[in-house]
Structures are given as structure tokens and as C-alpha cells.
Amino acid sequence: MVVSALAPSRPSWSPFARYRHSLWLLTVRDLRVRYSTSALGYVWSILDPLVMAAIYWFVFTQVFDRSVGEQPYIVFLLTALLPWMWFNGAVSDSTRAFLREAKLVRSTKIPRTIWVNRLVLSKGIEFLASIPVLAVFAIFSGAQLHWQVVFFPLAVLLQAILVMGVGLIVAPMVVFFRDLERATKLALRFLFYASPIIYGVVDLPEGLHFWAAFNPLAGVFSLYRAAFFPDQLDWATVGIGSGMCLLFLVLGVLVFRRTERAVLKEI
């Protein structure tokens, strides 16, 4: 057996490169595990939003006379529903970010924020992979693409910041208060209806417009929607929403820092 003679001098990583490397490895692992254990793989990650979109489309265009959103309603729905799946998936998975990986967290010293950020990234990749579905519906329903589609990267960035912030708060807290896992599920279900997904901000009563902007998802979704429905774009909402996204991130980093050593003891 060959062993290098002296204490080896391996090429060393910069902390940033090391972080990126570990983050990427775990993200790929997550996606791999998900797709290697289910036969339908990719289909599952788009089936969920599709079924939901089909239900709301049926209810609001076939049963009731549609009075919310814009035409074609199915595209209107999907432009917010697909990013919602990212938010929903990453936040609900972050409740188990440490608990499910306890053994690995206990044996490797990679920066602990990776346990949350890998979820943001893998769910974000699934979101990007679901965009073609939206494109197909847009083409067949004849929705018009506008120049506002350039705001797409901004929307992705804002949402990534938001999801990261919320994840950094939820993940460590669940370790101490297991009930939060169920509370988070409940909060997410509430948030689904409290966010402009099946409706637009403009459909809300006049007096609620200002307050709705404090739900950062309102601004983020209006940026996504602007690509097909420029009227949905309201910069005041986006401005307040961006501020809220950053606030969540700052809060998340603070909570995470303060609880990190206790989390490591607990798991």
C-alpha cells in the first residue's frame, strides 16, 4: 500500500470555493435521491402544480364566472403557482433540514447554513425545470409575452433571498420546538390563500393593497407575472416586498447565528 511520505500538502480551497463545492454536492445528492427513487421523477415535481392549477382553473372559469386574475387564467395561475411550489417546498423541507441529516451534521464541519441553502437551491432548480410547462401553456392559450420578462431574474433573486431567510429561521427553531413542523405546514396553507396566487393584488379591496405589499410574495409574484400581464406589475408592491425579503434574510442570519451552537448540541 502506498502512503504519501510526509504530512501532505494538498491544494487548499478558499472558504468560498469549499462552500460552493459542498453546497453543490448536497444539492445534486438531493435531486439524485429524489429522481432515482421514483419512476416518474420529473413528472412528480410538475404534476402537483398542474393538478392544483387545473382545479382552480375549473372552479374559477367553469363553475363561477371569473372575476379575478386575467385571461388566459391558466397562465395567470401558473406564473405564481410554480414559484409558490419553490417557496412551499423549500420552507416545508427546511423543517427537517437538520433532523433528517443529523448523522451527517454531527460528523462534518461544513458551514451549517449549507443545510438550509441546499434546499433553496435544489427546489429552485426544480422550479426552473418546470418553466417549460408554463411555456407550453402560454403557447397553446395564446398568451402574449411582454418585454417585462426581463424582470424574471430579479424575481428569482428576490425569492431566493426570501426563501433563504425564512429557511434560516425555521430550520434551527424546529430542532427545539418540534411542534413548529406542523405549525409551519399550517402557516404555509394560510399563506397560499393570503398571497396573490389565485388572484392578483389588484383584485383585493382597495384598502388592503398597501398591507398586501408587506407579504413579500406579492411583490415577487407580480414580477413573475409581469412577463405576461404587465398590468400586474406595481413597483410600490415590489419595493416594499424587496425590503421585506432583505429583512427576512437579516433576521434569518441573526437567528441562525444565535442558535447554531445550541442546534449542534441538540441533534
Add this chain to the structure above:
Amino acid sequence: MVMSPPAERVEAATVISVADAGIRFKRNRRARRTFKDLFAGRNRRSRPGEFWALRDVNFTVASGEAIGVVGRNGQGKSTLLKLVAEVILPDEGSVSVHGGVAPLIEITGGFVDELTVRDNVFLTAGLHGMKRSEIEERFDEIIDFAEIGDFLDTPYKHLSSGMKVRIAFAVISRLEEPIILVDEVLAVGDKAFREKCYRRIEELLAGGRTLFFVSHNERDLKRFCTRGLYLDKGALVLDAPIEDVLARYNSDYGEPA
């Protein structure tokens, strides 16, 4: 307590330094917890229902030293090892480690049941900081060492528990990191493989690695270690050559079986 390393090693760089380190745990894991003590920070003094697993621990380790940690169960040995591995953080004092660490603690922890042995090797070695090209170079060696050549594309969950430990040890011990931490985990596996692991550790030591070894087995401690740390009731009681440490341990708690 003597902190300075042996004279002939004075020129060797310090790789681990532990200064006034202390860490406390809840006595009762189910103890009621409030938001307030969650955010209490590190500087608060001990609160009811908590105990110091380790306190006021001071020592430094020079590059190339082989250190054995001795003490009865529950006296903070594994906690010390985890502090040095930096997988838990001290509540007071500091632990600084210069150079990479290959932790043989919960070695199977990073392995994913659903993925194949091959994927798992790349994943675990990668998480411990190896580049893909480095892993590829050592891949055959790792598989040879673990003796599981036929199971490369088998999902990890289908391996026997012995195989799982073997492949995990093979990967971590190939990390080429300058510091190796070994917990009692090696008690698993059959006798022949354990001997192989020990030979591997000896090779690594001969290659100039620093070893941090936790064990109850006096023979193993004498085989690898030159210096001993004796932990009792959460304090570092004696830091001396391994023979002296073992003698003191035996006189305190009687001859081990």
C-alpha cells in the same frame, strides 16, 4: 499540568490549540425550553438543569503528535473529540484547529441509502473537501481497501453492516488530511478488518499525521499514542506521556479487565 510539547518537537507547528474550553449540556433533554434561553448566547453562567461536560480544558497539540484520550464513560472524551472536529462549538474558551481533519466519528453518517457505493464515495469524500480528480486517483485504492469490488453499483442500503463500516473507513482514512480523529467506532467490524484499520492508522502516523485517539483499550492506546490526556468529571486532570496517564487512570479506578 504540563502544556509544553516534548523538547524534540519544539520546532513542529501547533495544529490544535484548546484554550479554557468549556461546553455545557442540558441534564434532561426533555427539559422545558423557552425562547429566552434559546437566545441566551454563550456568556451566561450555568443555569439550573445544565451541567458542564467539559470545563477549563487547556492543551496544545504539535504537528505529528499521537494523543490518546483516557477516562471513564461520560467524562467528556467524545465531547472533546467532537470539539476538536469542530462539529460542536464550545460555550466558553476556544478551540482552534489548523489544517484539515479526517474525523473517524460516525463514519457512516454521510452515506445515503438510496445511492450506489460509487456515488457515495464521491459524495462523502467531496463533502470532506476532496476534489473530484483527487477522488478518482484514489478510487481504486479505496475500493481495494474496503474489499467490496463487486458491489460498486449496489445501493448502499443493500450492503451488510460490516461492508458499510469498511467502505466508510476506507474513504475517511484516504482523506489525506493532516489530522486524524478516531473514536471507538472501530470496535465494529471483524477482527481481521480492525487489524487492517489499525495498520492503516500506523501508516498514517508514520507519514507525519497528527492523531487524536479515544479508546478504552489500553493496548491500542499504548500501540499508537505517545501522549495521553486524562479526563475526569469534565476536567483535564493529567496531560503526560501515555504510560503515566494510564498508570494514573488505573490507580484511580482500578485495573481494567
